[in-house]
Amino acid sequence: MKVSDIDLLVKNAYVVTMDSQRRVINDGYIGIKNGVITEVGLIQDISPEVSAETVIDAHGALVHPGFIDTHIHLLYHNIRWANEDGVGWDTGALPIHGEYGSLLGQGLTEAVQDSDDIAEASIKLAALEMARNGTTCFLEAGGVSQGDLAAQCIEEIGIRGMLGGPFVKDISPDNPVSTPASLDEAVSNMGLELGRNTNPDSLVRGVVTISGMGSASDELLLAAKSMADEHGVIFNMHQSYWRGDAENDDLRLGRHPLVHYFDIGVLGENCTFSHVNIVRDDEMRPVIDSGMSISWCPIASMLYGVGGSIQGKHLELYKQGQNIALGCDSANWTSSFDVGEQAFIALLTAREKTEQSDALVAEDVFEMATINGAKAIGMSDTLGSLEVGKKADLVIRKSDLPESFPELDPIRSVIFSSRSRSVDTVIVDGQIIVKGACSTRVDEQEIFARSNEISQDVLERLDRSPPSGPWKRI
Template sequence: MDVDLLVRHGHVIAMDDAGTLIPDGAVAVAGGRIVDVGADATVAARCVAARELDAGGAPVHPGLVESHLHASFHTFRGALPDHLAEDDSFDTFESVFYNHVTDEDEYLAVALAAIEMIRNGTTCFLEAGTVLSPDSAARAASLVGIRAVLGDPFIWDQPDGFAQGMRAAAGNRSRIARAPGSRAEALDRLGTELRRNADPDALVTGHVAVLGLGTASEELMLAAKSRADAAGCVLNIHQSYSPADTGADRLRFGKDPLLHLADIGFLDRNVTLAHANHLGDEECEALLDRGASIAWAPAASMMWGHGGCFRGRHAELHRRGATIALGSDSPNWSNDFDLFRQANLAVLTAREAHRDRTYLVAEDGLWMATRAGARAVGLADWIGSIEVGKRADIVVHTLRRPELVPVTDMVRNLVYSSRSKSVSTVIVNGRIVLDEGAFVGVDEGELLREVQRSSTALLRRMGKVVEPNRVARRG
């Protein structure tokens, strides 16, 4: 069999239902898809490859799937002081940002996010519906060669519904001139990005996004659900992020939010809830019953002190069979787009919270970052495992890192020690986009210089000067 690419002598971690591990394995790729997987000697004997890649015994696994990401904020990563309250950040930074950011700024921000994700072993991301110019995001994703699932920006019809501390930003809705100004406008824009799904082999596709956090009426939410159902795609919404918005939803609905969403037919298998840090017992049962997914962002919860890692139900729900995927959220919330970090935090905080070393293990973290992520972004049939017929989104590590040596248990080594540091070669849709640490088709140095120029100019237009934290020493 003639193939385009043959990855040889890899420690293949297939992430299939059988938990297949092949210490000396090979993966054959043709036409952007995986066409053969197995022992190296067997696969090599039946394949003639245009190019062979020798993994040298290093881990080979499916690309990680980023299930909750705000890609455009990269242009002011690190700009928010640690002592700035979250409600102030919405008012003083984000709403100002959206009134000054240009399409080119967003293009460069998404390109920066994309090269960071590729270097960290992430081959697909779902953008949470906050890039004002999805076409700019699509152009950036195509440049780098990463798989992207885009949504319409700021689908909301009651932006003043932000709870308590978030109300400041929502009350300034008029400052976000490019966001929908009415329910009619939101309904008109809803589902626009689904046009990208006409090509079954597209690298950039669309999903239905609703901002959430109290900003969407039931009419808008049910319209979004109907469009996602018709399109056969995922519906992504922020839900139960903080005590404030969770409490406001409880007042609005007269019961726990997920119970109400189940009652009205919104909570369903094709719905992915971003964060879901604060769930009650009955809500957990409803989520398990309806099959909705959660995109858990451990670092973001920890950075802002929301308690999701220690009082949240994510680990418990994963153990009970729910789809718990992982997300990096955004710069200034977790600050780096590294799903190995999220997987590591998910496993370790679950153990600490439950005081049980076995509550989650390394395999759980990798599952969340691959198989669960693929389902949460609506691409479970495409990606998330190394199996014949799936798209060839593959990450190859290198043993030329001390963290992966000695070669013992590769999954534990990946999640606990090397994480993204050992990523060497990344393949997306059968194409090598990172070749032994070097990008193919992207001048990384020049891109980083352009991003810095864009960030400097944007912050100047916003009237922001980044200064060190000035917090008095305590104690």
């Protein structure tokens, strides 16, 4: 194909392909047509007189597949940092994750889930944040009952999203604010977004998601796995976030949960469980033998001192070839919706835990943020690497940041020093959705103003004030 036949040419790029050979192409180019990568190679192989409709000169900057966030919740951006700092994740007066918090929190959860205005403001802010941080696709881990509204907001920002629908559960081990459904009711609320998959070009797709963390009977788990098998999608849930829910599972099941799930046939290659901060020795083999994926959310553990980065086996499983991807979780359970930051923190925690400076290197976490993420969301055929035939989802870094110089090790520069501040251009499905680090699609100021307005409105409705903190405010 001549380059003149393509829509978009990215040239003079340091291309990190993430293909099976992990090729890195200095002075590379990428050709894109109809949202698909049609060429990847050395710039010297392009004839100088040909041109594409749009040409982006990367000026030597690093270009990589878009990051994939394998665990997020869209609805809680309006209440980010609404609790006092230091409040526990399971005791806060406001829910930080939809499911947890006091009865007052439950009121807010219902308000968030029932109000289209609140949902829209949160989803747009969350999706914009992901886009600007170089995330091109995410997996929503449950809680969104307004699927059409969510899809509309996500498409407006221009990224890809995998939606799981509302929280689904049929038992409630220890959470007083949580109302379990009957098994039939739970099953009928499962897979509500799968209809989106009939359109192969849709940016927003559906997967099978249940709430998890001890809130599903064996029957519900098996129904979810079987629905995922039938529809060729992943089955996602939370699992073993902290010692407490893992121990609840132990008591309820009479053995460690991952051993039990493997034995009853729930685990498989299309299973992606989030957190999995507690893995006992006898749970290693079931996890490995099943070929399941784990969404490692290091900051979601560290922010509340849960201990997952110390007790977890993410590093050990990764070293044994397990598919470990990265996730941010929800607004109050992470620093920001920034997979690159999770990657950096994951690397640091692995080194600190093992007292080994090579426990993980930059290339390892780059893998977790891209190709492993694609596998974890069931999209490894189309996403996660820059290869001919794959969807054109990529990030072009800035070439003029102090943190990027000298250019001795561009991959380490991105993970260690320039991080998301070096995101310049983000392309999804061949469309430029972020340019010069700003959205090309939406009025960002409008989204920011709306976030403030809605957050005030939510606090007023609950007769609460913003957190006061330890310092005197005048």
